[in-house]
Amino acid sequence: MRAMGGMFGFSSPKVVCGVVGVGSLGQHHARIYSTMSGVEFAGIFETSDARAAEICEKFKCKRFATIAELGEACDAVSVVVPTDKHAEVAIPLLEQKCHLLIEKPICASLEEAEQVLAAAQKNGCIVQVGHIEHFNPVMSFLEKEADRPAYITTERLAPYQTRGTEVGVVLDLMIHDIGIVLALVKSPIKKIDSVGINVLSKTEDIANARIEFENGCVANLSASRMSMKKNREIRVFQDNAYLSLDFMNQKGHLVKKSDLIAYGVKMKIGLAKPGDTSSVPVKEIPIEKGEPLALELADFVSSVKEAKQPKVGGALAKSALEVAITITEQIKNAKR
Structure with a gap:
């Protein structure tokens, strides 16, 4: 019933x-x-x-x-x-x-x-939108550690398949990273510059976008559905840390400025020597793996049952779509 x-x-x-x-x-x-x-x-x-x-x-x-x-x-x-x-x-x-x-x-x-x-x-x-990477355990870690990103790079690669080609690679793949970047940076966009080409589809199959935000952060996003391998990676640089994470394999590493300072002190007092990489403070990130879609659907059902707004609602989804459409329009106009 x-x-x-x-x-x-x-x-x-x-x-x-x-x-x-x-x-x-x-x-x-x-x-x-x-x-x-x-x-x-x-x-x-x-x-x-x-x-x-x-x-x-x-x-x-x-x-x-x-x-x-x-x-x-x-x-x-x-x-x-x-x-x-x-x-x-x-x-x-x-x-x-x-x-x-x-x-x-x-x-x-x-x-x-x-x-x-x-x-x-x-x-x-309720309308929740399937920006699934927001439920990836990698994103949970990013939301805690990437609190003031200054420069972000993303790469999302996939082999070609006919499914999804009713839209270009920006709306098919890059939009995942657009949503992630918007959630992390939390600043209005100042400028977007894009380039893309179509290889097998009527729309772009490879695209790159440089997004400059009002707060000074810059994000460089690359997406391709013409790759021989799958890849979903993000790198975040900020004044106190460097993070490199793999959404597909749910792993990554972190270098904190405070740890680098401590390493420098060790070098000065002879506890570490130049070239001794075993002492370099690169930390593997302990990510508890989980199936993002299962986490996403659990959040959706919980939102429905408790009458609460979902983590990825219409506002973020519309903002990501607006950016994606701007990128695709720039690519189309460049071709003209």
Whole structure:
């Protein structure tokens, strides 16, 4: 039975969840919902008969004939369809009072994003956006240690695949790092300079953006979906530390200015010698690994049940989209 939705809490102990679209990513939403405590997994909407049968068999769930029928049965729904279909799917579900987790980016355009957020406000619904790296344990460490970044570099590489090419690499991949940088820097943007090229797609497959903030911080973001390997790394430089972290492998290292000073003192008194790298204070970061999507969905369900704002809500998602669109427009204009 569907719980009492809206922003007023729930009479039922379980949040009824569903998924629209169970492709390469949506299948994992279904997998996690099907095993979550506090969740009743109602089922899926999927246009492919073969895929729907496979997922329903694997996770013992129901296939709904229409998105509206799924929305009627659910308190909360993951929207995991191509970006250019987000608004088309999300707005009717919001009109049905469904809370939504929409995979990133929130929409393909700012106009559509505003329509989705207006529908959410009108109907008292939560919209969380799937900027999944914000739930990566690496991000938790960054939020504690990167308190005054002066220079940031990010690199996000992936092999080419046709999925996601309805948008360019900026909206497909770089937007993850845009959201991360905006959350860390917390300053208005002063200037953006971008370059990009398309190789196999109609839109850019490789892109670089230099973002200068009002507080003086500079971020240099690179993304490619033409790589032979996957890579998701960030480096943060600030006046008291250097951090290098790997989002994919959930590891990294840290060098603190205070430790370097102590090392210098050791050298002066003969406890360390020049060239003795074993004493250089590079600390491996003790990151407790976890599945970011499972953490993200747990936060979403908690936000719905407790009627609280999610960690990655519409405001951050819209800001990241605005920056991403500015970058893509600069790339298009340069080609013209």
